Amino acid sequence: MKKIILTAASVLAFAGAAYAAEAEGVVSNYDPATKMIMLESGETFTVADGVEVGDLQPGGKVTITYDDGTTNATAVTPAE
Template identity: 40%
Template sequence: MKKIAAIVLASAAMISTAFAGEIQGVVKAVDADTATVELESGEVFTLAEGVVLQGIEAGTTVKVVFTDGTTEATEVSAVQ
């Protein structure tokens, strides 16, 4: 039973990773009212529930992790 649970957990982790995209860019604008971040490339990402943009503002270089096939950002972090 423990082996089955371990396999299920490992499979779930791989599936969630397989459906995530990642991009790096410079923030053009942050809109707190609509919970969106626009990159200078023109791409706009909507923040998933619970994503906090601490210290992210226009001009910040960021890495955006998003749900593949959507523009829902599951993580936005500053790149040093």
């Protein structure tokens, strides 16, 4: 029984990773109170708890990794 549970947990862990997507763009606004990032394209993302965003400033380029099908940002990285 333990083997079946561990296998199911492993599959679910990898399934979550398979549904990540990325967006690149220029920050038009970041509100730390609501944890919302808006890009100049009009896309908005909610930063998940525990995700470091650094010093986001309007005009800065970023790459946002998010859960596909949602707008929950799981990583925010300055783009070079």
